[in-house]
Amino acid sequence: MTKIRKIILEESEMPRQWYNLAADLKTPPYMGPEGPVKPEEWGPVFPMNLVEQEYSQERWIDIPEEVLGLLSRWRPSPLHRAYELEKAIGTPAKIYYKNESVSPAGSHKPNTAVAQAWYNKQFGIKKLTTETGAGQWGSALSFACSLVGLECKIFMVRISFDQKPFRKLMMATWGGNCVASPSNETKFGKSILEKMPDTPGSLGMAISEAIEQAVTDPKGETRYSLGSVTNFVMLHQTIIGLETKKQLEKAGEKKADIIIGCAGGGSNFAGLAFPFVYDKINGTDIEIIPVEPASCPTMTRAPYVYDNGDTAMMVPLVAMHSLGHNFVPPPIHAGGLRYHGMSPLVSKAIIDGLMAPRSIHQIECYEAGILFAKTEGIIPAPETTHAIAATIQEAKKAKEEGKEKVILFNFSGHGLMDLLGYDKFLNGELKDYELPDNIIKDNLEAIKDYPLPQV
């Protein structure tokens, strides 16, 4: 076999430290009614060892030995060379993808889920609460809690709870307790149900329920966990890019020219890209492209502002690209990319000119997903197809230019739990959603009196 398709690493080659981009990129502070939010104010929500990571300015943070042990159930993940996709496109570019679909939950999410579960356990916490939309994050956290020995409570947006029973069954199999949100288990949930008994729910409501249940535990043994956006989540995900660097070296590549990932809250993209952003800051010429749905254009059409991360406005203001916390994106299938905001670190890196975000419509993404499945073999998650579509755009450009570029993207998850979108696409039932400027403008009205981030 002359072609080696997968560059693998031994467990002994796993990175021993995470990379913290916050050391190399200054972001404006979280903002509360009294000004910048102090670390200890987060105490009822997150355990202090994670809050410490959130505020850390250290460039390299040790990965605890036990967290490495948890990660080693599926890590290091393979880096694949996409020979057949290259051939189908007829590009001189070399395409590599990091395969995060090999985790037991099927995506990159467990990288931070096991770390968060472990840090909470260390801090004496007995139970984690969280929200989930389509269910990807809820299943990752259930998985992590089952390994570490924590209770796990998931508030799942009611419409997904009813329409996507299989994700719920995954959570239950790992012992997680998943309920439809709004529920009768919180004051907030009850108040919503009284007013709107038939509401389909929303991620905003589910977040509010999860936080309420965490902060009102009379024993103080419950905390809230989340799967994207915050600095410590980005930190935990950098193991993706750090492994990839070793693998590219093994493959004999001096550098990657283009780095691509899909971005909803930003975590899988950041995980792959941040270690390369470090190189870029230090002078290496790399193009870094976060990709979002054209119908939820946080990075490409929304301003850099202070806004709430949650619809219920319970948590401090975050400096980020945001479409406004009331923005409700069209019902595209990539549920994990339907978020109004963006990781503060990713947002700031865009402002600083370190990244060139791009948006793509869903039909082009599904076409890319099908081509990938038929050539490379793995069926991608709808979110992941956005990274593939951008990769194909870049590979075609390299063909036009006749350049042998190295393109690297993050294969963030498989689509085995999300096949209905493919069905609709194959039956010609999918459509693209154009988003008029005035809808974005109207949604931003809600935050017009908020302070502006000083950069």
Added chain:
Amino acid sequence: MTKIRKIILEESEMPRQWYNLAADLKTPPYMGPEGPVKPEEWGPVFPMNLVEQEYSQERWIDIPEEVLGLLSRWRPSPLHRAYELEKAIGTPAKIYYKNESVSPAGSHKPNTAVAQAWYNKQFGIKKLTTETGAGQWGSALSFACSLVGLECKIFMVRISFDQKPFRKLMMATWGGNCVASPSNETKFGKSILEKMPDTPGSLGMAISEAIEQAVTDPKGETRYSLGSVTNFVMLHQTIIGLETKKQLEKAGEKKADIIIGCAGGGSNFAGLAFPFVYDKINGTDIEIIPVEPASCPTMTRAPYVYDNGDTAMMVPLVAMHSLGHNFVPPPIHAGGLRYHGMSPLVSKAIIDGLMAPRSIHQIECYEAGILFAKTEGIIPAPETTHAIAATIQEAKKAKEEGKEKVILFNFSGHGLMDLLGYDKFLNGELKDYELPDNIIKDNLEAIKDYPLPQV
């Protein structure tokens, strides 16, 4: 990290030859109305290069370079040490499992699917037909045909087609054409639909449709493909055990004491076990345990006879353990283990005393599956839970005996497409099915006039 959980191999370490147990174990011939069936009689059903493998007495058969290339999309698969499962059981035994769930279709099935697709393509075939019950094999063959560039037609038992839409969507995503059986696309299907328009279908009917469509192609460019039972399928699967041998050596294990796999038609079990059967024939002391559902006890309660592999009695008689071709097993969730017969090679190895089959009820299997998911992290397919349950039995025995045995089992597939069984188990809705002797006796009446295999 002192504990290494996964023993991995580079692509360059992939085995270059399959092991053919038929060279070391004589089986009675396939039997037709005129006596033993000659290779050329299979011509309309299988391409001759596969028929040649079916009849081969060579011990080692080269794996074509291109087939290795196809397999390398996900192979070599990792061998895991199940530290957490060992700890949960409190056993001194060392438990290893070969993880075949890492393939894009989620099971071991693609090992033979890509080989069959490639050999058919080499032989000038343009289209493959097959049947599928729960859909595991149909999706593996769709995947393989899409990579190799063949048309793929799958006849899926109507009740599964209606109840398990997601498998069908997997096949469609890879470009396979899946129809409910009985269908209007074959004479046999039409004849059934005329008599029984509301029939839920059966695997027997689906096989008949798939074979009919293959053998009646006027251009002669269509062949039939199947996912278990025959010698060439067992052959292709031996890459599992051959890789495992290298990995055990890397792990510093001189030998495995006990080898376990679940067995429906026999292919994942044979794939892991046959290379070790070779050692056993040559004097190594190994216990080899194929595990079946107590409600479909082909190996543990059925005789070694000549019987039809298909319900419609279209194909030659096979010497094997069989419950009779009319036997309809109770509706357990491990659909892949609901077959009335067993691979002729596995059957003969049992007759020769090389293996000690075992049967287990489904509730014990689901308990084992949940324990595995909560300790090792991966949710097993319902079929795979049978191997886990037997492993736990053996690990407990080792604990009682105070022996540090090496137990190895095949993790044949993940359960992400089969979560309904877990749901029923967790809700206490599953039951075990006792199979009275007279049901077995009655079903064997149908084959009482068949010849007996001479061994």
